[in-house]
Amino acid sequence: MDKLTVSELNKVFSARQGDVTALKDVSFSVRESEFAVIVGPSGCGKSTLINIVGGLEDKTSGSVMISGHEISGPGADRGMVFQSYSLFPWLTVQKNVEFGLKMKGVPAKERSETALSYIDMVGLNAFKDALPDQLSGGMKQRVAIARTLANDPEILLMDEPFGALDAQTRMLMQESLADITGRTGSTVLFITHDIDEAILLGDRVLVMSRRPGTIKADIDIKLDCKRNHEALTDEGFIRIKKQIMTLLWEEMDVKGESK
Amino acid sequence: MKKTRILSSTSFLLIIVIWCVITYGGLVAEIFVPSPTAVIRKICESSADGSLWANCWISTKRVMIGWALAAVIALPCGMVMARSQAFNALMRPIMEFARYLPVVALVPLTILYVGIDESQKYLIIFLGTFFQLVLMIQDTVSGIDVNQINAALTLGASRTQLYKDVIFMAALPGVLDDFRMTIGWAWTYLVVAEMVAASSGLGYIILKSQRFMGTDVIFMGLIFIGLIGLLTDFVMRVLTRIIVPWYKRLGDA
Ligand SMILES: Nc1ncnc2c1ncn2[C@@H]1O[C@H](COP(=O)(O)OP(=O)(O)OP(=O)(O)O)[C@@H](O)[C@H]1O
Ligand SMILES: [Mg+2]
Numbered sequence: 001m002d003k004l005t006v007s008e009l010n011k012v013f014s015a016r017q018g019d020v021t022a023l024k025d026v027s028f029s030v031r032e033s034e035f036a037v038i039v040g041p042s043g044c045g046k047s048t049l050i051n052i053v054g055g056l057e058d059k060t061s062g063s064v065m066i067s068g069h070e071i072s073g074p075g076a077d078r079g080m081v082f083q084s085y086s087l088f089p090w091l092t093v094q095k096n097v098e099f100g101l102k103m104k105g106v107p108a109k110e111r112s113e114t115a116l117s118y119i120d121m122v123g124l125n126a127f128k129d130a131l132p133d134q135l136s137g138g139m140k141q142r143v144a145i146a147r148t149l150a151n152d153p154e155i156l157l158m159d160e161p162f163g164a165l166d167a168q169t170r171m172l173m174q175e176s177l178a179d180i181t182g183r184t185g186s187t188v189l190f191i192t193h194d195i196d197e198a199i200l201l202g203d204r205v206l207v208m209s210r211r212p213g214t215i216k217a218d219i220d221i222k223l224d225c226k227r228n229h230e231a232l233t234d235e236g237f238i239r240i241k242k243q244i245m246t247l248l249w250e251e252m253d254v255k256g257e258s259k
Numbered sequence: 260m261k262k263t264r265i266l267s268s269t270s271f272l273l274i275i276v277i278w279c280v281i282t283y284g285g286l287v288a289e290i291f292v293p294s295p296t297a298v299i300r301k302i303c304e305s306s307a308d309g310s311l312w313a314n315c316w317i318s319t320k321r322v323m324i325g326w327a328l329a330a331v332i333a334l335p336c337g338m339v340m341a342r343s344q345a346f347n348a349l350m351r352p353i354m355e356f357a358r359y360l361p362v363v364a365l366v367p368l369t370i371l372y373v374g375i376d377e378s379q380k381y382l383i384i385f386l387g388t389f390f391q392l393v394l395m396i397q398d399t400v401s402g403i404d405v406n407q408i409n410a411a412l413t414l415g416a417s418r419t420q421l422y423k424d425v426i427f428m429a430a431l432p433g434v435l436d437d438f439r440m441t442i443g444w445a446w447t448y449l450v451v452a453e454m455v456a457a458s459s460g461l462g463y464i465i466l467k468s469q470r471f472m473g474t475d476v477i478f479m480g481l482i483f484i485g486l487i488g489l490l491t492d493f494v495m496r497v498l499t500r501i502i503v504p505w506y507k508r509l510g511d512a
Contacts (some may be wrong), residue, residue, distance in 0.1 A: 054409075055412070055413070056412065056413070073412075074412035074413045075413070076413070076414060076415025078413060079413060080409070080410065082294040082406050082409070082410065084404075085405050086404065086407050086409065086410040088407060088410075088411075088425065088428065089505050089506075090428050090431075090503065090505045090506075097413070099414055099424075100414035102424075103414060103415045103416045103417070103420050103424075104415060131505050132505075133306075144410075147410075147414070148414070148428075151415065157413075161268075
């Protein structure tokens with residue numbers, strides 16, 4: 001069963017200097033409980049794509065369906081995690097995680113129970129009463145993930161969520177995200193620049209071409225090893241990495257963004 | 260912290276020293292700049308007969324009511340202007356035009372329309388602060404992190420919830436600053452309000468004293484306007500710290 005179906009999606013930005021075609025005939029789907037990762041050169045339209053799916057940006061043409069229903073505007077069925085964390089600084093960790101449930105009108109007691117179980121899942125029990133300001137970048141992103149998961153969305157949309165983190169924290173976050181989504185069975189659409197991250201997390205990796213962005217390749221990731229930092233040196237892993245690097249390299253414009 | 264406090268007191272002391280030197284030293288005539296002793300004597304007299312406190316109170320009341328009315332209406336106006344292009348297009352020209360009108364020039368109209376009772380004083384202070392405040396609040400709200408709005412939308416916030424639980428909260432620290440600034444301006448307009456058709460208030464006694472060269476009263480009035488201003492500012496800062504404890508600003512101790 002397909003959770004997300006994107007078909008013939010086009011996006012043209014009208015700017016003063018002329019129109020920019022960001023996405024051209026993008027079609028793909030993500031199955032229930034699948035972890036799909038999109039990689040592509042900078043400026044190819046990845047953020048544009050995920051923002052359209054999230055309802056934060058209007059499409060020019062085409063269709064985006066969640067469980068067979070065309071989307072309109074943003075909604076709680078598509079939970080987003082942003083690179084910039086975007087926590088509410090006036091709310092404690094727990095209140096941040098409760099936010100979506102509060103919007104839905106879930107009673108306080110139930111809200112707090114659900115929130116606490118997700119805070120536990122991301123390992124931040126000790127910080128439930130802390131304000132976002134008191135947390136490190138990695139901890140903030142854990143809260144943002146818990147906040148989105150607590151809302152029980154149909155699909156989790158993540159645009160370079162670990163892009164602002166240092167290498168070690170990033171690795172830890174990748175492992176715990178793989179662990180968490182494995183346990184919750186969440187459907188995920190994940191964007192990254194980092195090929196290792198894509199292979200480590202993805203059941204599937206979609207490679208985009210440079211602008212105007214199209215889906216250039218759709219690669220199933222089957223690894224025999226466990227998905228943790230040790231996988232980075234696995235033979236199968238390296239083979240897929242080479243394949244994706246070649247695909248991406250073809251899209252690199254050595255002279256810079258000339259077209 | 261300690262050091263900044265010493266510096267702040269020093270600047271205050273310096274002004275007082277200069278004042279003492281030029282008056283006791285006979286550098287200017289008493290009739291232009293009264294000596295500290297003369298001003299203190301005046302303060303004792305008028306606080307003993309209660310007139311000083313009555314005037315302080317009536318002026319503070321005028322400022323607070325006029326300003327509060329402006330704040331209460333400006334807040335939703337500014338918020339919606341920041342979020343809705345249509346509403347902005349509708350309101351902005353009026354606001355921009357009105358804020359350049361000198362409030363003094365509106366005094367005759369306010370008297371014609373609402374008479375010379377207290378509501379005319381409130382109206383003057385309202386007119387002096389409202390338009391600026393709307394534009395300041397609009398600016399503050401426009402400056403909030405759009406990612407927080409996007410996060411709220413994808414967490415299922417409705418339009419009203421977005422305004423109440425996110426936009427308002429995110430803008431609150433900046434809005435409180437805007438409030439603090441405009442209360443200061445409201446005191447300026449108080450003197451405008453008490454200039455014509457008033458029979459009480461600090462602005463009134465200052466203007467009245469001019470006729471008798473009562474510089475001691477003028478100085479007393481100025482000192483008290485300044486002190487009440489300082490006090491208001493202090494209270495607003497404390498309130499800000501209580502209302503938005505999560506907010507840290509550059510230069511805050
Ligand atoms: N609001 C806009 N108006 C005009 N052009 C835009 C707008 N937003 C994005 N673009 C253009 O669309 C293209 C795709 O942008 P997008 O942000 O989706 O790229 P991206 O793949 O996410 O890049 P990165 O990997 O650097 O984050 C870019 O060329 C960008 O300049
Ligand atoms: Mg991007």
